[in-house]
Amino acid sequence: MAHAAAIPVNPGTLATSGPKVQGPPVTAGKVAMWLFLATEIMFFTGLIGTYIVLRAGSPATAYSDKFSPNQIPKDVAVVAPDAKLYNWPLPYDAHTNPLSIDLTAFNTFILICSSVSMVRALAAIQKGDKKKLTAWLFVTVLFGSFFLGVQVYEYRSLMFEHIYPKGVSATGHFTPDVSLFASCFFTMTGFHGAHVAGGVFMLICLLLQSLRGTYTQTHHSSVELIGLYWHFVDLVWIILFTVVYLI
Amino acid sequence: MSNEHAANGHGHADPHAHGADHGHGHDDHIHPAPTNPLFKYVFSTDHKVIGIQFLFSGLIFFVVGGLLAMAIRWQLAWPWKPMPFMARFMPSWAENGYLMPPEWYNKLFTMHGSVMIFFVIIPLLTGAFGNFLIPLMIGARDMAFPKLNMFSYWFMPPAMIAMANAFMVPGGAPESGWTSYPTLSNSFTSTPGSYEAQTWWLISLLFAGVSSLMGSINYITTIIMLRAPGMKLFRMPMTVWALFITAILQAFALPVLTSALVMQLLDRVAGTNFFSPAGWVVANGPAVVGGGLPLLWQHLFWFYSHPAVYIMILPGMGMVSDIIATFSRKPLFGYKPMVFAIAGIAGLGFIVWGHHMFQSGMNPALGATFMLSTMMIALPSAIKVFNWLGTMWGGRLQFTSSMLNAISFVAMFIIGGLSGIFMAATPVDMHIHDTYFIVAHIHYVLFGGSTFAIFAAIIFWFPKMFGRMMNEPLGKLHFLLTFIFFNGTFFLMHIIGMHGHPRRIADPTVYEYLRGTGTMGLNQFMTLSAFGLGLSQLIFAFNFLYSIFAGPKAPANPWHANSLEWVATDSPPPYFNFEKIPTVYHAPYEYSVPGMENDYVPQTQPLPEPTAHTVVEKA
Structure with a gap:
């Protein structure tokens, strides 16, 4: 390498002589975070779009209260004339749908609360209040962890504990392989759960930093960026909850 | 207000953005060059080194993909004639007189396509030239996130190892084409290559995809944030424009492929039913509940892979x-x-x-x-x-x-x-x-x-x-x-x-x-x-x-070109790229300007007054 030249001096003064730089008035971190969220939106669009297409393409006789998913006999009208047939499990229909909407609605409320506490955390440090930042971050971590705990509990009861009727699953347990509905449910909520877990991990890092007093009124972009991510994860959940549980 | 190092990962956030009249350039500090060869050449955060890493790995895989193509051509011209040289590499072919087994042909074109597209063309164009050229051409010291850039390269070796491993697992390399359509690809029993290698193929592409995503976020941010003074968008070289738009394509199309790859992977390892038809059995394999749509994979795959041909x-x-x-x-x-x-x-x-x-x-x-x-x-x-x-x-x-x-x-x-x-x-x-x-x-x-x-x-x-x-x-x-x-x-x-x-x-x-x-x-x-x-x-x-x-x-500017990498720094550039961040006065295409001594006007040199007016307006 033939650069014997000394390390150059700070070129910042150059800007006074030449034309001004063309960059927009945001930080690189924020641009990158928005781009990252855009890629995440496309990823979840892939999953949600798949769900919509698969559900629309599911035949009217895929689910029934008397037979396992996709194992409904061709002559069902003769064999079991009173069987109800669906193209997709309906909400609150215990014959085909094992999901507890009440529990998850409460969980959704908790996640929305965590977004509120995240807003309070950012607002606190924007005013320079380090103690409130720590407190609200702690609350956010708590809400996020609670959400994850409920999701783990939900998965556990679905996959291992409860015995469900035939219309839900041929095996009695609700696992990803028992039906298309189960595949979609576990993939979508599972990837969202992984994002929440990542968010909680980052929030814990923020919390530890804030306990050390790292963030100040002028120096807290990590709080803002991770806050953006957290709100995104919350927003995705509202869509997923609507699409997977409610409709 | 929030221009901290902590979140930006690095201090390269644009120093001039906040006010040209008070040069508070502490953000533009230049890091000392790494002296440890491990960090200078291997785990380097220097965009030029990373670009050359992509270049070399791309060219090595170009050889691999090319040899696969030669084998394809051999079989097409002289079907079922013993292939030269292969006796040494394929002892298991001996019983067959070193003829290529029929499924091997499918492995060849599958791996030829996958290697050439995901490990040669895309990494060479966006990885090698994107990394090497973008900061040099827009007058930046490095990418916006040098560490992220390093990770974007180091996500490639796991992808390469997974792809190479696909050759060695039981059943041999995948056989469902680089497009990997179900139902051939998502049943273990459909072909030998789908037994295990298909899973490695999917893992490989997931890694390569994450690498590309990190790269494209970095390129877009760099081009938006770190242009030198005077480098307006419409003064950027076409190379930068093309890489910028390519990065946008990649950022928006690739996540959809990622979701599709994840779903096919889950179909294979977790028994989900996204792409398998209802009550589907292949070659006496286990029955699946199914209910999914094989055609859906094609939509998801081509939603990425058509933009990908433009990425290429x-x-x-x-x-x-x-x-x-x-x-x-x-x-x-x-x-x-x-x-x-x-x-x-x-x-x-x-x-x-x-x-x-x-x-x-x-x-x-x-x-x-x-x-x-x-x-x-x-x-x-x-x-x-x-x-x-x-x-x-x-x-x-x-x-x-x-x-x-x-x-x-x-x-x-x-x-x-x-x-x-x-x-x-x-x-x-x-x-x-x-x-x-x-x-x-x-x-x-x-x-x-x-x-x-x-x-x-x-x-x-x-x-x-x-x-x-x-x-x-x-x-x-x-x-x-x-x-x-x-x-x-x-x-x-x-x-x-x-x-x-x-x-x-x-x-x-x-x-x-x-x-x-x-x-x-x-x-x-x-x-x-x-x-x-x-x-x-x-x-x-x-x-x-x-x-x-x-x-x-090589002299600094052997081709008498105008853009910054030629006119504002040495060949090769020092690790900090530019001694002074250059100031840009016009687009890089001012060749043969009438009345000038040279037939090129570097971007760092203002155009003579009367010409400046007309040429800039035209550009």
Whole structure:
């Protein structure tokens, strides 16, 4: 390498002589975070779009209260004339749908609360209040962890504990392989759960930093960026909850 | 207000953004150069080193993919004749007299496509040239996030290892094509290659995809945030524009492929039912509940992979624009239309994926809309071609080996583009779908287009990368042989394709109409040309490696070009790129400006007053 030249001096003064730089008035971190969220939106669009297409393409006789998913006999009208047939499990229909909407609605409320506490955390440090930042971050971590705990509990009861009727699953347990509905449910909520877990991990890092007093009124972009991510994860959940549980 | 190092990962956030009049440049501090060779050359955060890492790994995989292609051609010309050299590598073939087992042919074309697309063309164009050129061309010290950049390279080796591992697992390499359509791909029992290798293929692509995503976020942020003073968007070289738009394409299309790969992976390892039909059993394998749609994979896959074919050509278009303007000693004809044409191609690229699925059973009404949008791409493509011709028209052309490769990019892209219109028309596509016509088309675009652009770009920027010049006579010889053998290999595929020669078939002689000396003679001619094409690359390899160590020392600006990497820094640039961040006064295409002493005006040099007015307005 033939650069014997000394390390150059700070070129910042150059800007006074030449034309001004063309960059927009945001930080690189924020641009990158928005781009990252855009890629995440496309990823979840892939999953949600798949769900919509698969559900629309599911035949009217895929689910029934008397037979396992996709194992409904061709002559069902003769064999079991009173069987109800669906193209997709309906909400609150215990014959085909094992999901507890009440529990998850409460969980959704908790996640929305965590977004509120995240807003309070950012607002606190924007005013320079380090103690409130720590407190609200702690609350956010708590809400996020609670959400994850409920999701783990939900998965556990679905996959291992409860015995469900035939219309839900041929095996009695609700696992990803028992039906298309189960595949979609576990993939979508599972990837969202992984994002929440990542968010909680980052929030814990923020919390530890804030306990050390790292963030100040002028120096807290990590709080803002991770806050953006957290709100995104919350927003995705509202869509997923609507699409997977409610409709 | 929140311009901290902590979140930006690095202190390169634009120092000038906050006020030109008080130079608070502490953000622009220059890190000391790493002295430990491990961090200087291996785990480097320097965009130039990372670019060269991508270059070398891409070229190594180019050899792998090329050898796979040679094996494909051997089998097509002389079906079931013992393959030379393979006795040494394939002891298990001994019982068969070293004949290629039929499923091996499927492994060959699957891995040839996967390696060439995901490990050669995309990493070379976006990874190697994107990394190396973007900061140098916009006047930045490095990428916006150098560490993220390092990770984007180091996500590739796991992908490469997974892909290589796919050859060695029980059942051998995957066999479902680089498109990996279910149902062949998502049942363990459908083919030997789907037994285990398909899973490794999926894992490999997931890693490669994450690498590309990190890269594209970094490129976009860098181009938005770190341009030198005066580097307005419409003063950026076409290369940067092309890489910018490519990065946007990648950022928005690739996550959809990621979701599709994840779903196929789950279908295989977790028993989900996304792509398997209801009550589906293959070859006495276990029954699955199913209920999913195999066709859905094609939609998701092509939603990424059609934009991906533009990811594989747009950077080449950008680099070729710069190279042609430089060696024509003329301003690029129609700079802004060129930018808008790239943006137009990229935008249309998102709504044409269905033209890969005309024969899949998709609704023909839907096919008609895809046909229309696909044909619209001919417009921006034609704008680009005419502008390249307009740039060369009346110029003082310098036929360097780089320029020859660039011109042949234009010529071959025309052929590849025209054959694309054949395929876009649904009635014509019914005849040529899945024939060698499509193989000819893809190779005219990806070899005749992208690979010639890569050759041109390697020769053009070699002095900047390694500080030495490549050998011109050898470069011209390599170009000439490559050009002849390339056309000898791929042009005839149009003809046998029209004759109905299917692709992805190990032995064409099973069909009466392909048994004649016409078809098989052409097949043999193509195979000999392909071997010639492969051997010609040895000249390039020799020239490349010899010149790195023993080429003549390169001056800072050997081609008398205008853009910042030539006029504002050395060859090769120091690790901090520029001693002073340069100031930019105009677009990089001011060649042969009347009344100037030199026939080029560096971007760092203001134009003389009367000229400045007219030329800048025109640009």
